Amino acid sequence: MLKRLLFIYLFILTFSKNHAQFLDKKFYLVDSIEKKESNKNDFIIIEQNLKLFKSTTSDTLKLNLLNEIIENCNDESIWPKYNSLMYRMAINLASKEQNTYLKNKFLSKKAQGLNNYGYFIQNYTGKPNGSLKFYKDAAKIQEDINDKTNLIITNNNIANFLYNGGKILEAIEIYHKTIKLQEEIKDVNGLTPLLNNLGEVYLFLGDTSKAYFYIKRALSTAIQSGDKRIIAQEFQNIGILSKNSGQMDYAFTCLKKALALREQIGDIAGMCKSKINLAVLYIIINNHTLAKQYLTEVEPLVQKTDNLAVKQTYHAALAQLYQSQNQPKEAVKEFEKVLQISQQIGAVQDEVKYGSIILNLYKNLDEPEKELKLFRRLSSLSKKLNSAEVRRNALRRDYEYEYSKKEQDYKIEQALKDEKAKEEKRKQKFITLGISFILLLTLIFSFFIFKAFRSSKQKNIIISEQKKEVENQKHLIEEKQKEIVDSINYAKRIQDILLTNEDIITKNLPDHFIYFKPKDIVSGDFYWAHSVLTETENLFFLAVCDSTGHGVPGAFMSLLNTNFLNEAINEKHIYEPNKVFNYVRTRLINSISKDDQKDGFDGIIICIDKLKNKTTYSASNNSPILVTQQKTLTKLSCDKMPVGKGEREQEFNLYSIEYQKGDSLYLYTDGYADQFGGPGADPSKGLFAGGKKFKYKPLNDLLISISDVPLNKQADILNHKFQDWKGLLEQVDDVCVVGLKL
Secondary structure, eight states, X not given: OHHHHHHHHHHHHHHSOTTOOOOOHHXXXXXXXXOOGGGHHHHHHHHHHHHHHHHOXXXXXXXXXXXXXXHHOOOTTTHHHHHHHHHHHHHHHHHHOOOHHHHHHHHHHHHHHHHHHHHHXXXXXXXXXXXXXXXXXXXXXXXXXXXXXXXXHHHHHHHHHHHHTTOHHHHHHHHHHHHHHHHHHTOHHHHHHHHHHHHHXXXXXXXXXXXXXXXXXXXXXHHHHTOHHHHHHHHXXXXXXXXXXXXXXXXHHHHHHHHHHHHHHTOHHHHHXXXXXXXXXXXXXXXHHHHHHHXXXXXXXXXXXXXXXXXXXXXXXXXXXXXXXXXXXXXXXXXXXXXXXXXXXXXXXXXXXXXXXXXXXXXXXXXXXXXXXXXXXXXXXXXXXXXXXXXXXXXXXXXXXXXXXXXXXXXXXXXXXXXXXXXXXXXXXXXXXXXHHHHHHHHXXXXXXXXXXXXXXXXXXXHHHHHHHHHHHHHHHHXXXXXXXXXXXXXXXXXXXXXXXXXXXXXXXXXXXXXEEOSSSSOXXXXXXXXXXXXXXXXXXXXEEEESXXXXXXXXXXXXXXXXXXXXXXXXXXXXXXXXXXXXXXXXXXXXXXXXXXXXXXXXXXXXXXXXTEEEEEEESOOOEEEOTTOOEEEOOOBSSOEESOSOOOOOOOEEOOOOXXXXXXXXXXXXXXXXXXXXXXXXXXXXXXXXXXXXXXXXXXXXXXXXXXXXXXXXXXXXXXXHHHTTSOOOSOEEEEEEEO
């Protein structure tokens, strides 16, 4: 009867749009499917597999190809039709086949079809109770033919159904039983959804640590399998866990990774969930504009999908948005939709969760009749859930009781043995030594106790004095540390003053940006600018440099370097960039490189001659990057030697920049490209564990992609990308990037 209902549902679904342009059944094998922009990735999979389907004579391969379509197709109006085709073929082939091996192959596909029917009914029809019969029929076949791989999937769906229906203990029992079955056959693909669902169960039970343990294991197995759909789901779950524990930055990182993966594979339902969860994060941090933007983006997709879980998540997020904007009536309307969908899909936990929120809203809106009706409904459901909780606690107490009872029995038994042994020893002493020897031992023992007491007293006095001394030293260290930090902060103020005032740069280069991010309080990276205006000269100099080291040593070097740059131009009147670098190198070598110290800096200095409309530069180890308006990138020349003592001390070259008005020029140090991070970085395993460098090519590609964005916004994009890449890892070096329009 349920199968007939499903076919009727599909028939109505298929023919409800009279204007649709349906595809040829002769090739596509099923009726009334429509190719749209949203399912173009699905049709790539469908057409590839159907070509193979029509070219083969193997019935087993044909069923496998249909199964490939079902498993990889996202459009819920299409894959159930191919499931019906696979199910009918499997029944027909199994009824005729005499060979046991082939018959079991066909029966396996029949069971998969039943399992898929159950999944469709549970998630798309609003009548989830009908799915359990399909699941159990599938499991019966899989047990009979010993198809453990697919039995794992079916059992997972059964446990998920029981969990949604509030039968939590039964669900946990099946999950653990199925994990043991998976361990027998070592099927990584089957393990991932089991671990994921078990994690979600423990999350509902409030055991966050155990939920994180299972979901993190699920992510690990998903990555091993390479299934992007499942990897995205696990990143989403970790993002939700991070949100619940207040780790908002990490939650954003995980949810954005999930969204990117789902966009790659065209998972419409998954993209909706990711964007909705991101909207919820923005609601929590009171960024209602971005939250509304995400919800507006997914609204048309939500209206088209038949996936009730997606609809439920969307309306819940919209209700939270209204609630945070103090619009209780609109919030109630959306929460009532959530409650209705929760009832349709049999999600008892969600019904209790959202029903409790609506109950408070009814109370605030003074709607006593609705409040009373909902209260009675929630009371009934809470008893159902609480009974499961009582059973869970009782089960735990039974285990604790059995353990404590065995432990107590062991202690009593051991105590009796010890007592018996002591008694035997005592008797032996009385017999062999006698009373006099015992008295002698007592006197000697008393002497040593007294001596130990005196020694212990003296030691306590010494320890007390040492403790006071340690506390005094600790206090002194804390004071010194405060003085050092205050000194470094004061040094930062000095460095900020000595760094070129951005007003000077803005006056000479109206269209520019500076992205400056020191690793520590003070920086070895620096930017410097100077203008020369005489009767014969109108020059503007700009330098971006990376001094040796970072932190306090790097800051001292940067102050020394800027002083020598100013000296070259102001006092020595050197106006060619290469000669400026030559002069500064000589001053550095004479000043600080007497003991073969190789201190100095790498950097770029450009000179814009406004009278001659000409731009020249000199570069030490770092190359300027020129990006044209046509988005072509040129890495300009540089000299492979430092400004300071090095293996090469030749004269620096003077270079000219050929450009068109409107081209972009970027000057940067190595800190951005050398930053560790990216997917897989785990700060708990060490400073760079699991991470990799950002590198220069991705940085240059990023500069190309943003070159047409207004320069005042490019720094924000660079910062966002840097933080997203770095994640929770430490910054490894100072960062300085300067961009300007020529």
